[in-house]
Amino acid sequence: MLIYVIRHGQTDWNAQIRLQGQKDIPLNDTGRTQASGNGRKLAQLIDPTTAAAWDFVASPLGRTRETMERLRGAMGLDPLLYRTDERLKELSFGDWEGYTLEELEAIAPERVAERELSKWDFIPPGKDAESYEILSWRIGAWLADVSRPTVAVAHGGVIRALFKLCGAMDAEEAAMGAIPQDRILKIEDGKIGWL
Secondary structure (H helix, E strand, O other): EEEEEOOOEEEEHOOOOOOOOOOOOOEOOOHHHHHHHHHHHHHHHHOOHHHHOOEEOOOOOOOOOHHHHHHHHHHOOOOOOEEHHHHHOOOOOHOOOOOOOHHHHHHOHHHHHHHHHHHOOOOOOOOOOOHHHHHHHHHHHHHOOHHHHHHHEEEEHHHHHHHHHHHOOHHHHHOOOOOOOOOOOEOOOOOOEEO
């Protein structure tokens, strides 16, 4: 099975290094450019005459939907012909959403230190907050349901989970690595890597 995964384009909160989680923050101008650029790259990878055989799916958050619509438009496809899947949402940072780590260190230094010791398993405070491990359960269920070539637009945490689930990184390495917004992740035949 062939899957291309794209992280949504940049938002102002990404630029400010704020924990975004499931807050619905829109793309900024850089993010819009990244989304269109990824669409042009995909146009070189997917023959538009066979694009109807592909599943185009996005997280339901606005930044991923706008990214999908811009990349489909750049591919010469109808921007609105895709579906959403709740399982592709970013992990919830609970009460920490909207804060930078620097701000959190000032108000909860012991919790930030705890997170640094085991980022993969750490659950932030607040209702519905998740660890990367919990997120990986959702993403594993989604991955098991993929039944045809797929283009997915999701989030940094989702890609971290995919790196671990595909065996490319251990949990802590997956939790720490940079996740670019201007590249495409390819998953095929058990191999995963950036294009």
